[in-house]
Amino acid sequence: MIIVEQKPVDEIQRMIAPYERVLILGCGTCVTVCNAGGEREVSFLHDALLLAEVESKEISHTFVEHTVKRQCDEEFLDLIAEEANDVDAILSLACGIGAQSIAERFPEMVVLPGVNTSFMGMAKQWGVWDERCTACGDCRLDDTAGICPITRCTKGILNGPCAGTKNGKCEVSPEMDCAWILIYQRLERLGQLDKMRRYYPPRNFRPIPRPRRIMASPSIVAVGGSHG
């Protein structure tokens, strides 16, 4: 899941300053799950912005709130087309994909990001989210016992651990597990320690040609060819 973090209200306040009518648009999937852009957060931000207005003693905005099921599919955005007509800007609480999806769907509309898209990760417990994947496009989890060294090792090295590991923790922080120690322990549990003895040649660090596009089959005729 994509993990995002809401921007500080004062930053949002500055961003919306030029626009009178603002639609606060939530998203019902990842950002709902990570407590940053679901219906509750939309309402909360709405109230926070109203409070900001009251405090500044300058009532210069009107707000509308709405939460769609998923902003990253344009069909869901069709459902807010009418509301979008009546506003000057859409403040999207979805990830960067959602915000861009709005920009593509409504070419004339100003889109403002209400959150910072942070990483791909998972909930560790209530209120705690951890990064787990960097979308490197070259998955090696089979060799590393299901623990990603690219993401979880600070250095992202393929042949660890390095000399900075101490008591299973990383030299960067005594609270951070050394990913390669975790990999070693899990390989041991799985009886696959031989994988530790292998040398993994450097990954292809050539910049990934972006943006990437995946097509279900070559017969699909995609708008814009093989790149998005």
Add this chain to the structure above:
Amino acid sequence: MVSSKTDTLRQSSRTKETAFDHSLMPPCQAACPLHMEIREYIDLIAQGKVMEALQVIRDGNPFPSICAYVCTHPCEESCRRVQVDKPLAIRALKRFAVEFGGDRMIDLEADLKYDDKVAIVGSGPAGLGCAYYLRKLGYPVTIFEAYHELGGMLRVGIPQYRLPRQVLDNEIQRLVQIGVEIRTNTRVVSLDLLSDMGYKAIFLTIGAHQSLRMGIEGEDSPGVIDGATFLREVNLGLKPSPGDKIAVVGGGNVAIDAARTAVRLGSKNVSILYRRSAQEIPADPEEIEQAHQEGIEIHYLTTPTIIKRTDGHLNVTCVKMELGEPDTSGRRRPIPIEGSEFSDEFDTVITAIGQAPQIPQAFNLRIGRGSTIQVDPVTLTTTRAGVFAGGDAVTGPSTVTEALATGRKAAFRIHDYLQHKYPKDDQDKDEVISGELLSKTAESIKTRSRQDPEVVSPKTRSKDFRPIEKVYNWGIAVAEARRCLRCGMGAEILFQDKCASCLTCLRVCPYGVPFLDETGTIQIPADQCQACGICVTECPAGAIVLRKPYDRSHISDALAHAFRQATETKTSPLIIGFCCQYGLYGTGLLSGFWRQAKAGVQIVPVLCVAKVEGQHLLRAFEMGAKGVFVAGCGEMCARDKTSFWVNQQIEKVRKVLDQLGMGSERLQFFDPSVMEEDPTAALDQFTEQIGGLYLDSLLKQEVKS
């Protein structure tokens, strides 16, 4: 102000969800013959709203004071709190509401809407109940009572120490107020006569006053009296002298009542002879315990076989029994042990082995098992047109509440009959919470011991007929009411389409109630949910609501109310406090806040501070509050981690306050359990601080301008 306008707008968009009431009927209500809204009035008592509680009680029961004294409380038997510690003391709480509810209402005479006169024969609870509802429906009603006072068994059967006559008289007075015609000292001997007098319908509720006979030798000797007659004589003001040594035969409540009455008449040595063992005895365990305390001995597995009168004494031969196979009643049959006979001397023997109705032949009704009147169970009609029957005369000896329920039902069936309508199926359609608490749910609930009302000491109470049970004081009543688990009014995922399956509810629930079913869908089982509201506050999708509409909207409503008051009184600087309505108000601490708080504090009472959402706090500031605080009930809270969850909301809002440059110290949380100083002092300090901030800001503005 723009905020209040948008607020109203947003409120209206929310009314859609407040329209649903999905609360389920709790087991206590289902067990009550009158289906009283027990959960509601208990909750109101817990909030300290005793007048409102009494109103709820009155809506479901025309004579609540009577039930508050003598109800056999089947509700308590079905209370699910028994799985945690002990059931709630529901009857005692009702008594508290009745005594403290300030009930001085005078019922106005009900409008007469119909001409069809209805006669009610007998004035026991069934008759009184039927008369009340029929008169309220608009029929002219006459009660015929053979004795000189109304009440039936309430008057002649139940001893005064259990039901003070003043209470009974007050409740009966209501009938007079609403316009029921009462004819005492009038024994009805013929139903035809009533028809000739113009009564279009008759409700027979003549009770079961005839004691059953033991069928043993010497039963008719002088000095042997049946329990019903004995109690009637005492209750109607005769003062029989039963002598010093008394035996009461039987094990029901009448036997216990007779024995305890004998003690109060001065008998020194009272024994109860019961033919089965302590497991089978049908009398109320509490009453048995109290009888023991008053020095009454119960001889189990003992039954008299011969009574002989010699020299002014009764020589009673008894036999010991043993228990054999269960009989048709499901209880084990007592079998005499051969050669175990023994005899003892008594001054009086009171037989109380059961009672049956005595239906005059002239009534011409079909009589069924146990001399009871046979009726249709749905319509309550007898074999004669226009004649209905109910109460003990139909069921055999039963409880006051059962009789009241039958009376109410009869009123509506008679109404159907007189209006030529099909009887409505009054089976309650509401879904009832069924099933037990899972052990993991029960274990997560904090134990709180049940507090029974105080009872006058045995030495004092056995001297006279004054009421023996004391009424709760406020503190104990509120604490007892707070033990309610509020079965069936918990959370539900009302908007499945919004649910993002984020598992927040599953992770935050203090009772581990939500679970993923085999299809991977999150479920919140209604029979386990404890209605704390934490998942509702935390659900990021706004998909979960509490089943009872009031629980969903009360904070917004109370906030709007506080704001209106502040505007009217031009309060400045305004401080809004979200305070737990349960603990603080009820125990007087919050009322202390009200009294002592410096001018400018508006209280928003909330039903647990865990239900306060960040938006509520933001809105309080939006409405112009200079300071906002949340005050919980501390250790009295039903949950341990409430303050953790309140803090989550507080911290979130404080962050915003800081980001907006408003200062996070404007929002405070007072948790009495961790506060070292007196909560009122802390509040005063806060109000002063806010006042200072406010003055500062005014000064700054002055300087600027």
